[in-house]
Amino acid sequence: MSLERKDDHDHKGWMKSRELSPLETIYLTTLIWLDKRLRVVDYLEILEDLYYKVNMQMPKSHTEQYNLDNKFWYWYPLYALGSFSTIAYIVAAISGALLGFYYAPAAAAADGSATVAYDSVLLIMGQLNLGYFLRSVHRWAAQIMVAAVFLHMLRVYFTGAYKEPRELNWLIGIILISLTLVFGYTGYLLPWSQLSYWAGQIGVEMSLSIPLIGEWVAQLMFGGFTLSQATLQRMYILHVFFLPFITTAVIALHIGIVWMQGIAEPH
Amino acid sequence: MSDNESDDDVRTDGSGSGIVAPDDETPSWSERKQRTQGLSRLTYEYFERGRREDQDLRQQSDYVERDVLAFPAWPHEMMRNLALTSFFVGMILFVAAALPPEMPNPANSGVTPAIILPDWYLYWSFGLLKLGPLNPDLAILGGQKIMADRTYGVLANVVVVGFVAIVPFLNKGSARRPVEQPFWAAVGMSGVVFSLTIAALSIKNLIPMDSHLLFDLTFLVPIVSATITYAVLKTMREGYMFTLNRRYYRLRPPK
Numbered sequence: 001m002s003l004e005r006k007d008d009h010d011h012k013g014w015m016k017s018r019e020l021s022p023l024e025t026i027y028l029t030t031l032i033w034l035d036k037r038l039r040v041v042d043y044l045e046i047l048e049d050l051y052y053k054v055n056m057q058m059p060k061s062h063t064e065q066y067n068l069d070n071k072f073w074y075w076y077p078l079y080a081l082g083s084f085s086t087i088a089y090i091v092a093a094i095s096g097a098l099l100g101f102y103y104a105p106a107a108a109a110a111d112g113s114a115t116v117a118y119d120s121v122l123l124i125m126g127q128l129n130l131g132y133f134l135r136s137v138h139r140w141a142a143q144i145m146v147a148a149v150f151l152h153m154l155r156v157y158f159t160g161a162y163k164e165p166r167e168l169n170w171l172i173g174i175i176l177i178s179l180t181l182v183f184g185y186t187g188y189l190l191p192w193s194q195l196s197y198w199a200g201q202i203g204v205e206m207s208l209s210i211p212l213i214g215e216w217v218a219q220l221m222f223g224g225f226t227l228s229q230a231t232l233q234r235m236y237i238l239h240v241f242f243l244p245f246i247t248t249a250v251i252a253l254h255i256g257i258v259w260m261q262g263i264a265e266p267h
Numbered sequence: 268m269s270d271n272e273s274d275d276d277v278r279t280d281g282s283g284s285g286i287v288a289p290d291d292e293t294p295s296w297s298e299r300k301q302r303t304q305g306l307s308r309l310t311y312e313y314f315e316r317g318r319r320e321d322q323d324l325r326q327q328s329d330y331v332e333r334d335v336l337a338f339p340a341w342p343h344e345m346m347r348n349l350a351l352t353s354f355f356v357g358m359i360l361f362v363a364a365a366l367p368p369e370m371p372n373p374a375n376s377g378v379t380p381a382i383i384l385p386d387w388y389l390y391w392s393f394g395l396l397k398l399g400p401l402n403p404d405l406a407i408l409g410g411q412k413i414m415a416d417r418t419y420g421v422l423a424n425v426v427v428v429g430f431v432a433i434v435p436f437l438n439k440g441s442a443r444r445p446v447e448q449p450f451w452a453a454v455g456m457s458g459v460v461f462s463l464t465i466a467a468l469s470i471k472n473l474i475p476m477d478s479h480l481l482f483d484l485t486f487l488v489p490i491v492s493a494t495i496t497y498a499v500l501k502t503m504r505e506g507y508m509f510t511l512n513r514r515y516y517r518l519r520p521p522k
Binding site: 091113144158164181185188195201206210 | 351352355356359360362363364366367368370371372373374375376377378379380383384385386387388389392393396414415417418420421428431432434435436438439440441442443444445448451452455458459
């Protein structure tokens, strides 16, 4: 008779009493190790529920039920535009993070001499290995993302996918397309070239034209009524800090809602 | 819990699990939810109703409920996604390598470039700033404009985005296909064409055309294309497409 207490939860003994393959042993050991610390079992039901929802309950889709594939096949490629914009966003994020190692938003003079910001972009394009390519990738990924988002919106409009349960996601989509455009605009200003400067000028003029809150908006977004170092600094922080967090969160929400509601199929 | 039963009752020395096992008096979670009051009670009742409704709908439905007979996520769907994604990323890399961006001169407030333009995707917004000629003069104000032209332009942006945002609340009903709703398809078509013509208006310096004519065309072309879309869809609805889908419409009559 053993002096050790009888333990219902003697998992090791239980494992020994069974003939397990090495793979199963490793799996169970890991699972038990995790479960002792995190009590995974309590969440298993949720996971199981999720699994069944995702995989097991697959009702016939609308097109399947009414055998409409032959009439709507030409819509299907357009259903990839949403993921294309997400992929382009990821590509832009990665290349942008790499560009961020070399770019400095500083010395925003406007007297025609090269500023630190301008020089750092020139350095990326001229000195850095693959730097020109990196900048090109970042720029094109952004352009393609904007185009894909716009076409995605058209697809949603012309297939009536914004209707009843999905109005909220349409509104979120409007927010997303606006964020994408602001993303592009703030990025456009960063090299502080002639184009950047005068695009910034338009931006300041536009915000000053807003009734009542115009001056406040100009202060907030551009750091003043004329373009200066503050403008470049703000554009930079918007572009690499605020917008990435906000946009990523809203994209996650957007896709999460699509996941929950399912894709609106062609009817 | 044979462990607890065989052991002494309650230990005060800090050893032991310290967890009090639920007895019969402890309400279960569903009981707790039922006993709540006010808003949380309402929430509970609503969710119970929703669950029942879901259940009923599922039982009534003639959908075929399948076990895992669908297209498998792994590896088939994942491989397909991987292929599509790498193709798309490859396309971006290819375009980037083929068409690298140029770098203009450094910023100079003294030299105004011949053409001031934002990036192409903001042309539409820039074009809306040039709608000054449409800004009405009011007779009451003695021919004065209510707001400055540029305020008017900014407001036009808000109006356009706002209209796009409220589309789902204007166009209701179950119609999905453009053929089913020629009017809204025509509205969409005019929107697409307008976004192109207004972009063209914003770069009017570059377009070899009289700028007044361009201004008129900016608004005429969308209307014309909307009319054409409407006519074509109406015809399709009456004719070919309708016969083709008669069976479908019998199952799901258009509203």
